[in-house]
Amino acid sequence: MDTIKIVPRDNIGRNFIPQEYLPRGKDEYFQRNKQVVAPKSGWRNLQSDEIERLVKNDNTSDNWDDLLVTDEFDPRLIKNTRFFGLVRIGRLRDVVLEHHDLRIPAGITNSLVISCDIGNDVAIHNVHYLAHYIIGDRCILFNIEEMHTTDHAKFGNGIVKEGEPENVRTWLDIMNETGSRRVLPFDGMITADAYLWAKYVDDKDLRENLRKITQNSIDNHRGYYGTTGNQCVIKNSSILKDVKIGSDCYIKGANKLKNLTINSSEAEPTQIGEGVELVNGIIGYGCKIFYGCKAVKFILGNNSNLKYGARLINSFLGDNSTISCCEVLNNLIFPAHEQHHNNSFLVAAVVMGQSNIAAGATIGSNHNSRANDNEVQAGRGFWPGLCTSLKHSSRFASFVLLSKSDYPAELDIPLPFSLLNNNVSKDRLEVMPAFWWLYNMYALARNSWKFTTRDKRVNKVQNIEFETFAPDTIEEIIHARRLLEIWIAKASLLQKGRPAGEKDEEELVSMGRNLLSGKEEVVNGLEVLGEHMENSRRKVVIMKAYKGYHAYGEMLHHYAMKNLIVYMKSHPESDFTDMIKNLQGKRQSEWVNLGGQIMLRRDVDTLRSDIGSGKLKSWKEIHRRYDVLWKRYERDRQKHAHAVLCELYGKDRLSGSDWKSALDRTERIQEYICDQVYVTRKKDYENIFRQATYRNMDEMTAAIGTVNENSFIVQVRKETEDFRDLVKELKKRI
Numbered sequence: 206m207d208t209i210k211i212v213p214r215d216n217i218g219r220n221f222i223p224q225e226y227l228p229r230g231k232d233e234y235f236q237r238n239k240q241v242v243a244p245k246s247g248w249r250n251l252q253s254d255e256i257e258r259l260v261k262n263d264n265t266s267d268n269w270d271d272l273l274v275t276d277e278f279d280p281r282l283i284k285n286t287r288f289f290g291l292v293r294i295g296r297l298r299d300v301v302l303e304h305h306d307l308r309i310p311a312g313i314t315n316s317l318v319i320s321c322d323i324g325n326d327v328a329i330h331n332v333h334y335l336a337h338y339i340i341g342d343r344c345i346l347f348n349i350e351e352m353h354t355t356d357h358a359k360f361g362n363g364i365v366k367e368g369e370p371e372n373v374r375t376w377l378d379i380m381n382e383t384g385s386r387r388v389l390p391f392d393g394m395i396t397a398d399a400y401l402w403a404k405y406v407d408d409k410d411l412r413e414n415l416r417k418i419t420q421n422s423i424d425n426h427r428g429y430y431g432t433t434g435n436q437c438v439i440k441n442s443s444i445l446k447d448v449k450i451g452s453d454c455y456i457k458g459a460n461k462l463k464n465l466t467i468n469s470s471e472a473e474p475t476q477i478g479e480g481v482e483l484v485n486g487i488i489g490y491g492c493k494i495f496y497g498c499k500a501v502k503f504i505l506g507n508n509s510n511l512k513y514g515a516r517l518i519n520s521f522l523g524d525n526s527t528i529s530c531c532e533v534l535n536n537l538i539f540p541a542h543e544q545h546h547n548n549s550f551l552v553a554a555v556v557m558g559q560s561n562i563a564a565g566a567t568i569g570s571n572h573n574s575r576a577n578d579n580e581v582q583a584g585r586g587f588w589p590g591l592c593t594s595l596k597h598s599s600r601f602a603s604f605v606l607l608s609k610s611d612y613p614a615e616l617d618i619p620l621p622f623s624l625l626n627n628n629v630s631k632d633r634l635e636v637m638p639a640f641w642w643l644y645n646m647y648a649l650a651r652n653s654w655k656f657t658t659r660d661k662r663v664n665k666v667q668n669i670e671f672e673t674f675a676p677d678t679i680e681e682i683i684h685a686r687r688l689l690e691i692w693i694a695k696a697s698l699l700q701k702g703r704p705a706g707e708k709d710e711e712e713l714v715s716m717g718r719n720l721l722s723g724k725e726e727v728v729n730g731l732e733v734l735g736e737h738m739e740n741s742r743r744k745v746v747i748m749k750a751y752k753g754y755h756a757y758g759e760m761l762h763h764y765a766m767k768n769l770i771v772y773m774k775s776h777p778e779s780d781f782t783d784m785i786k787n788l789q790g791k792r793q794s795e796w797v798n799l800g801g802q803i804m805l806r807r808d809v810d811t812l813r814s815d816i817g818s819g820k821l822k823s824w825k826e827i828h829r830r831y832d833v834l835w836k837r838y839e840r841d842r843q844k845h846a847h848a849v850l851c852e853l854y855g856k857d858r859l860s861g862s863d864w865k866s867a868l869d870r871t872e873r874i875q876e877y878i879c880d881q882v883y884v885t886r887k888k889d890y891e892n893i894f895r896q897a898t899y900r901n902m903d904e905m906t907a908a909i910g911t912v913n914e915n916s917f918i919v920q921v922r923k924e925t926e927d928f929r930d931l932v933k934e935l936k937k938r939i
Contacts, residue, residue: 218267218290218320221337222356222428226367234291236428240339241293241322248273248293255280264288282312290320295327295342302328302345304438304455309345319353324435341435341452350443354431358447360466361487363389364423375464375485377502378519379403381580382535382553389419390487390504392466393824395667396523396539396800397831399504400555401813403537410817418816422824434469451475451490459483468492472663473507489524490664506540508662514547523558523801524667525660531562539585540669540801541656553597554581558669558801559656565592569599584621585678585798586652602685603678604641604649615740619688621681622649622760623753633744636735638685638753642760646881649673651917666828668835669801674764676796676845677803682757683794683849689733689754690717692747696731725751759874761849766871768846771839773935780938781864785847789858792848793841804834805841861939872932879925887912 222233251259256269258280266272266288277296300311309328316329319336329335329346336353340346357366363375376387379399386403402415431445434452439445442459451469456462458479466487469475473491477483480497488494489507500517506524511517516532523540530547539558544551546564553569562568566589569581579597586604589595594611602621610627612634618625624640641649656671670677694717695705705713720728728751735745747753772784779787795806804812812830815821821830854863889895890912899905912918 214267218271218336221290221320223368226356226427228426233428236426237322237337237339237430240430240432244275244295244325246276248275251280259283266292279312282310284312284314286313286316286318288318292318292321292323294323296325298326300326302326302343304345307345307347307438307440309347322430337430339430339432341433341437343436344433345438345440347438347440348442349439349445352431352439352445352448354429354447356427358429358431359423359464360392360429360431360447360449361464361485362391362419362423362466364391364420364425366425366427368427375502377504377521378535379521379537380535380553380555382519389416390485390502390521391419391422391824392468392487393666393828394487394504394521395828396506396521396537397667397802398800398824398827399521399537400539400800401809404555405813408813408817411813414816414819418823418827436471437469468507468664470664491661506667507664508660524662524669525656539798540667541659541671553579554583556581556583556587557585557603557798559585559652559671560587563589563591563593566590567594569595569597584681586622586673602681604673606640613741617738619681619738620685620735620747620753621678633746634735634739634741635746635748636738637748638689638750639756639760640753642756643749643752645885646878647885647917650878650882650921654917654920667801668831668838670798670803670838674760674767675803676793676842677798679761679764679845679849680794680796682760686754686757687714688735689747689750689757690714690721692733692735693717693720693728693731693750693754696733700731721751721754758853759877762853762867762870763874763878765846765850765853766867766874768843769850770871770931770935772843773938774931781861785859788844788847790844790848792852793845799831802831802835803838803842808834864939865936868932868936872929875925875928879921882921883912883918886915886918 220233227233251269251272251274255278262284264283264286271291272288273293275296277298278294279297279299282297282299298311302309302311309330311326311328313329316332317334321335321337322339324340324342324344326342327340327344332346332349332352334351334353338352338354357369359366365371365374375390376384377390378384378387380386380403386406388399388402402412405411431448433450434454436452437450437454439456441457444461444463446463448462448465448467450467453471453474454467454469455474456477459477459481461482461484463484465483467475468488468490470490475488475490475492478495481494482499483494484501486500486503486505488505489509491508492505492510494511496512497514498511500511502519503517504521505511506522506526508525509522510527512527512529514530515528517528518534520533520536520538522528522538523542525540526538526542529545531544531549531551533544534552536551537555539556541559542556544562549562549564549566551562551568560583568589581595581597582600584601584603587601589607590609592609593607596612596615599616601618604622605618606624608624608626612627618636620636620638622639622641624637626635628635652673653671691710691713694713697720698705733747733750735747738745769784772788773779793805797804797806797809799809816827821827850867851857851859856863896905899908
């Protein structure tokens with residue numbers, strides 16, 4: 206039970222660091238003095254007339270000799286304030302600070318200031334308790350109940366200070382609510398770090414060295430002061446304790462901020478608004494947290510938002526993401542995630558970015574045993590529909606769309622870009638492969654453009670692949686096509702009354718491929734059943750398998766040629782032969798989405814080994830390795846694209862005629878994309894129920910415009926025209 210103690214008066218403003226933790230020859234200010242930039246003219250003691258003026262203005266100090274100022278000091282601007290300990294005040298002039306519509310005179314009034322450094326031209330008014338803080342220049346602190354720092358402040362980092370027991374260390378229990386994948390948060394941590402640490406739990410050397418690296422990356426000595434950068438505004442807030450605040454940060458009406466690092470800068474200011482309560486966290490640059498949000502044990506990536514009562518607990522939300530209203534527990538969420546609506550719930554999952562969780566979605570919380578919730582793993586572009594309910598443990602390939610339903614059993618969906626439907630009337634799960642390509646091209650084509658446009662980060666530490674078609678999704682497509690070949694072969698054998706067990710897998714693949722190269726009606730006459738996709742005894746029916754298979758083929762071709770054309774554009778001196786010479790090689794089939802950055806699995810394994818062996822000794826070195834791999838990634842992707850194209854043509858080496866044929870085909874695919882972007886968007890304008898809310902077409906046009914005015918459709922048409930011209934030019938280089 207907490208108690209109130211009576212301590213010596215000297216303990217207020219002094220003896221900040223317990224004697225046993227002071228290094229030999231150091232005083233209690235040794236950390237503080239490392240943090241402070243002294244004014245060029247230095248500090249000086251008060252003059253007798255200045256002390257007299259301060260006393261007349263109802264100010265007190267336990268020792269006026271400990272109140273230091275600069276040569277530009279106006280004592281008339283300090284009123285009704287108590288000072289304890291060493292307080293150093295920068296330039297103080299009779300000026301007014303303006304922020305939005307708030308105008309506040311510089312000075313210190315009606316406050317209690319304990320052992321602080323205060324920058325130039327600062328306004329501190331009605332701050333009831335300000336202790337052990339370093340305040341930057343031109344800051345406004347207005348109507349604050351409590352703002353102070355303890356000697357053992359960690360500012361949200363998962364370290365322990367001198368003399369602290371291990372059980373005070375802050376861990377993030379991401380991906381799994383049992384804590385089996387827990388990681389230590391630190392300022393500068395990105396989703397790649399968290400995934401590397403959490404995913405490879407079997408790599409004990411990796412995990413142990415990452416723990417050591419994190420502990421050693423931050424000084425464990427006691428005595429660091431809380432800081433605010435220059436031009437911060439903190440007003441009408443209750444409690445700020447052990448908070449490190451970057452420059453240009455705006456905090457208004459916060460209830461409680463404790464044990465935090467809030468990154469902010471002039472280029473990427475962070476804002477925290479009314480009713481917010483944040484404890485044990487790291488907040489990235491350019492974030493916005495407003496309107497009653499609660500976050501405990503968390504990391505918020507750069508340019509991300511929490512709004513309207515969102516709850517984020519034991520979770521990492523990656524860059525460029527927004528969560529509004531929802532409850533999110535024990536998650537690792539890669540960049541570009543959207544989740545809105547008060548009744549959305551996400552627990553114990555890794556969601557690999559570019560995702561959207563709809564209203565009423567209940568992901569991973571349906572208990573199917575007495576044990577803790579386990580895990581959900583969702584690839585890029587995960588999109589569960591309205592009121593979708595899922596059981597753990599489930600896994601989804603990239604860009605899987607789930608129709609509204611209460612899915613009754615665990616799912617493992619290996620078909621990317623597919624649509625799931627829980628058909629209750631027929632008691633079966635239906636999966637339509639390549640749904641996005643076939644029926645929602647507008648959304649698919651807009652995807653990469655949308656996320657690139659929304660990336661407002663200036664501080665881009667996390668490397669992110671925004672392209673929909675990248676080596677990770679392409680390898681999923683290749684695997685999905687093989688599954689479809691096997692399942693279609695089995696369906697054909699079953700129809701003929703022949704057991705599939707008589708043939709090995711390669712025979713089934715060959716048989717299925719032959720069927721899929723034939724007439725569509727033959728395949729459409731089969732009941733194609735998926736295997737190991739739902740933990741139940743009911744059927745999993747593959748819908749429109751023929752169309753999906755060939756759509757996958759178009760997607761592979763589109764990816765391969767898009768990347769090879771990028772290579773040709775960036776090497777104008779090269780011809781077709783040079784390209785083949787530089788890009789030929791075996792297809793690398795194993796890729797990892799490491800927090801949004803796509804890497805070869807072998808590079809991830811090397812990275813893990815180098816960390817586990819101690820070759821990489823700091824997070825700075827690990828991040829440098831990420832950057833090296835990112836610079837190499839474009840060429841790795843182009844080599845992969847070339848290998849994919851060779852496999853599509855069934856050759857080890859393409860000829861000039863193959864290249865010409867590929868260019869012709871990719872031009873047709875681009876035309877298809879352009880047409881389907883228009884067709885799929887046009888449906889929204891022609892829908893009679895959408896038209897029903899308008900008096901007439903003039904009102905509808907005034908409200909939403911016309912399909913031909915849609916900016917993205919106009920953009921795709923222009924890109925298609927340019928693509929035709931580019932293809933003509935490339936044909937000359939064969």
